[in-house]
Amino acid sequence: MTTPNTLDIRSRTILKEIIRVHVDTGKPVSSRALFKSSRFDLSPASIRNIMADLTDAGFLVQPHTSAGRIPTDQAYRLYIDELMRNRRVAEDVREQVDSDLASAGSDVTRLFKAASRLLSQLSGEVGFVVAPDALHTVVRSVRFLTVAPGKILAVQVNEPDVVVSRVIETSAEYSPEELESVSQRLTREFCGHTLHEIRKRLLAAMAEEKATCDRMLGRALSLGDQALEGAGSESLVYFEGALNLLDKPEFSDLESVRRVFLTFEEKARLLDLLTKYLDSKGTSVVLGSENALTTDPRLSAVLTSYGSGETLAGMLGVIGPARREYPRVIPVVELLGRALSDRLDRREARDREEPSE
Amino acid sequence: MTTPNTLDIRSRTILKEIIRVHVDTGKPVSSRALFKSSRFDLSPASIRNIMADLTDAGFLVQPHTSAGRIPTDQAYRLYIDELMRNRRVAEDVREQVDSDLASAGSDVTRLFKAASRLLSQLSGEVGFVVAPDALHTVVRSVRFLTVAPGKILAVQVNEPDVVVSRVIETSAEYSPEELESVSQRLTREFCGHTLHEIRKRLLAAMAEEKATCDRMLGRALSLGDQALEGAGSESLVYFEGALNLLDKPEFSDLESVRRVFLTFEEKARLLDLLTKYLDSKGTSVVLGSENALTTDPRLSAVLTSYGSGETLAGMLGVIGPARREYPRVIPVVELLGRALSDRLDRREARDREEPSE
DNA sequence: GTTGGCACTCCAGCACCGGGACTGCCAGCC
DNA sequence: GGCTGGCAGTCCCGGTGCTGGAGTGCCAAC
Numbered sequence: 001m002t003t004p005n006t007l008d009i010r011s012r013t014i015l016k017e018i019i020r021v022h023v024d025t026g027k028p029v030s031s032r033a034l035f036k037s038s039r040f041d042l043s044p045a046s047i048r049n050i051m052a053d054l055t056d057a058g059f060l061v062q063p064h065t066s067a068g069r070i071p072t073d074q075a076y077r078l079y080i081d082e083l084m085r086n087r088r089v090a091e092d093v094r095e096q097v098d099s100d101l102a103s104a105g106s107d108v109t110r111l112f113k114a115a116s117r118l119l120s121q122l123s124g125e126v127g128f129v130v131a132p133d134a135l136h137t138v139v140r141s142v143r144f145l146t147v148a149p150g151k152i153l154a155v156q157v158n159e160p161d162v163v164v165s166r167v168i169e170t171s172a173e174y175s176p177e178e179l180e181s182v183s184q185r186l187t188r189e190f191c192g193h194t195l196h197e198i199r200k201r202l203l204a205a206m207a208e209e210k211a212t213c214d215r216m217l218g219r220a221l222s223l224g225d226q227a228l229e230g231a232g233s234e235s236l237v238y239f240e241g242a243l244n245l246l247d248k249p250e251f252s253d254l255e256s257v258r259r260v261f262l263t264f265e266e267k268a269r270l271l272d273l274l275t276k277y278l279d280s281k282g283t284s285v286v287l288g289s290e291n292a293l294t295t296d297p298r299l300s301a302v303l304t305s306y307g308s309g310e311t312l313a314g315m316l317g318v319i320g321p322a323r324r325e326y327p328r329v330i331p332v333v334e335l336l337g338r339a340l341s342d343r344l345d346r347r348e349a350r351d352r353e354e355p356s357e
Numbered sequence: 358m359t360t361p362n363t364l365d366i367r368s369r370t371i372l373k374e375i376i377r378v379h380v381d382t383g384k385p386v387s388s389r390a391l392f393k394s395s396r397f398d399l400s401p402a403s404i405r406n407i408m409a410d411l412t413d414a415g416f417l418v419q420p421h422t423s424a425g426r427i428p429t430d431q432a433y434r435l436y437i438d439e440l441m442r443n444r445r446v447a448e449d450v451r452e453q454v455d456s457d458l459a460s461a462g463s464d465v466t467r468l469f470k471a472a473s474r475l476l477s478q479l480s481g482e483v484g485f486v487v488a489p490d491a492l493h494t495v496v497r498s499v500r501f502l503t504v505a506p507g508k509i510l511a512v513q514v515n516e517p518d519v520v521v522s523r524v525i526e527t528s529a530e531y532s533p534e535e536l537e538s539v540s541q542r543l544t545r546e547f548c549g550h551t552l553h554e555i556r557k558r559l560l561a562a563m564a565e566e567k568a569t570c571d572r573m574l575g576r577a578l579s580l581g582d583q584a585l586e587g588a589g590s591e592s593l594v595y596f597e598g599a600l601n602l603l604d605k606p607e608f609s610d611l612e613s614v615r616r617v618f619l620t621f622e623e624k625a626r627l628l629d630l631l632t633k634y635l636d637s638k639g640t641s642v643v644l645g646s647e648n649a650l651t652t653d654p655r656l657s658a659v660l661t662s663y664g665s666g667e668t669l670a671g672m673l674g675v676i677g678p679a680r681r682e683y684p685r686v687i688p689v690v691e692l693l694g695r696a697l698s699d700r701l702d703r704r705e706a707r708d709r710e711e712p713s714e
Numbered sequence: 715g716t717t718g719g720c721a722c723t724c725c726a727g728c729a730c731c732g733g734g735a736c737t738g739c740c741a742g743c744c
Numbered sequence: 745g746g747c748t749g750g751c752a753g754t755c756c757c758g759g760t761g762c763t764g765g766a767g768t769g770c771c772a773a774c
């Protein structure tokens with residue numbers, strides 16, 4: 001019997017082939033099918049022996065006694081980390097990504113929607129884009145506009161052109177000139193910092209202001225405080241293609257459907273879990289058994305972060321069953337990460353042909 | 358045999374009772390069940406005779422020979438129009454609506470979300486709110502802000518405090534003063550009109566400007582044109598509670614689930630159909646067989662329009678199976694229509710106790 | 715017009731069976 | 745020692761047949 005880390009070459013080859021076949025067919029893989037599908041110089045009986053070892057080591061399971069084997073998450077983990085090699089993204093896919101993102105123009109919301117739709121289409125799973133977390137993104141400017149008596153629209157422009165606006169109510173009246181000067185003052189003060197930092201400084205400033213009794217500054221700070229209140233609590237996520245999962249045999253019973261859709265209904269929880277992976281640069285594969293994404297341990301994700309310039313911004317990726325074509329899907333996710341970063345960076349024209357890798 | 362419009366009293370009573378029982382149980386209703394459930398002075402056999410007549414007249418159907426009867430859409434139509442009487446909304450429901458909407462504050466987006474969630478919760482179906490159609494809503498003001506070199510944020514404030522913003526790209530540079538004067542000029546010009554009208558006038562103005570060569574005005578108009586471009590094409594809809602439909606026995610097979618979710622995935626088509634009912638003031642019940650809402654003729658809707666002041670604004674309602682408690686659900690939908698209108702009208706405190714009816 | 719009775723129909727659930735798809739193990743062979 | 749063919753054993757799956765129950769439709773009697 002082999003221990004997890006010391007699988008011999010032959011076992012690895014078999015495991016790899018089992019994954020390939022299973023991803024393809026969706027059904028348990030039998031020794032005979034393996035024998036026929038590829039030219040190992042081994043009889044089905046010998047393959048059975050190896051499969052028995054792989055089962056003991058935790059890489060395979062049997063749905064029932066007289067069935068073939070299916071790979072475990074542990075097997076996928078090994079496959080992803082050591083066995084597989086990414087394929088190149090087909091040229092027409094690149095072109096589709098480029099043209100779809102280009103047609104979204106410069107409106108960030110439309111860009112995110114287009115990206116999640118592309119992810120969904122290209123993977124056949126659920127595509128998602130998490131917009132830059134409002135709390136950790138860099139503020140570029142803050143503006144205030146009167147929209148009605150007692151109602152002021154606070155517009156916060158964040159780093160990659162993400163605009164967040166909310167209406168706040170004030171009992172006090174502000175003149176346009178006053179609003180303009182407040183806008184300029186707050187922008188000058190806070191430009192280039194994250195909301196997180198700003199919030200702290202704002203509180204400190206308000207405490208100090210109480211002491212100095214600078215009325216004008218006080219009103220400015222109060223406005224700023226209201227504008228930021230609750231900001232970042234509702235992160236923006238774009239999901240697309242939940243219906244795709246209905247076609248996956250692993251989710252096509254009613255109970256699974258309920259759980260899967262429940263997952264997407266309460267986006268908040270899902271988001272929390274995904275956000276953990278925001279720090280890690282590069283692409284991660286999150287398998288359900290390793291870190292339950294949801295109530296359903298069979299859900300897994302491929303995700304990567306995107307961002308403009310130095311600052312990490314948000315994440316995107318796909319969610320679906322662990323049984324997926326990793327060599328094809330991972331490069332697609334990475335492609336979209338780069339493409340979206342480029343767009344946000346306004347470097348649209350650069351390295352369109354062949355990203356270094 | 359009775360024709361549709363001349364059902365005698367007894368037939369109506371029976372039909373009403375059949376609907377009541379079927380809405381309650383979800384299963385076909387048998388003559389015996391009717392005999393036991395209510396004190397008609399009739400034997401099961403007599404009830405059977407009447408049910409046979411109702412079947413001939415198109416009000417009932419049998420799933421199969423030896424099953425009870427279920428009401429047709431035609432029966433629901435009669436029930437809604439003539440047989441039922443709305444129940445009063447329970448006091449605690451009123452309070453929940455008030456407090457939930459109040460806690461959404463004055464941010465219109467949050468208000469819509471809260472309303473659709475309430476509709477979903479209170480009906481056990483899918484709640485929806487269609488935001489005021491951007492094309493037919495009245496514009497209050499237009500503002501422009503520079504967010505980055507070559508990128509300008511156009512903020513359009515519509516009548517019930519609905520803010521629509523989009524980033525537009527310009528090759529030309531604009532100074533803050535120039536933007537401010539453009540904002541004021543366009544606002545003065547267009548305030549109080551609908552986008553629809555504005556678009557027309559804008560095109561006329563641009564043609565004229567070509568003649569007079571007023572450069573400054575030309576730039577203003579160009580900005581205005583870009584700001585409006587594509588506006589209104591993407592109406593905002595808020596759906597909530599699609600999962601509720603999974604609990605309905607009529608939608609709990611896989612094929613139905615697929616169709617239902619497909620319906621909500623392509624919101625656009627659904628919206629088109631719903632929008633037809635926007636003109637009609639008051640509350641409508643749209644039954645699937647009368648006007649297919651979707652690919653699934655079993656989906657139906659209860660909807661009403663809401664609006665601030667004189668202008669109709671948007672719609673809200675619920676979507677679910679025709680088998681629903683109309684006497685309870687219709688008043689809930691109407692309550693939310695009024696409540697939302699009131700909020701948008703800033704008449705929050707008015708007639709909280711008992712709306713006239 | 716109403717009613718009890720009765721024959722008839724259809725469905726839902728259950729048990730049963732046989733074929734097919736695999737595996738695990740064993741004994742023999744290189 | 746590793747590989748192999750053979751064989752018994754296990755389990756699933758689809759089809760079939762049966763039975764009880766729930767309802768209806770009709771008829772004859774009141």
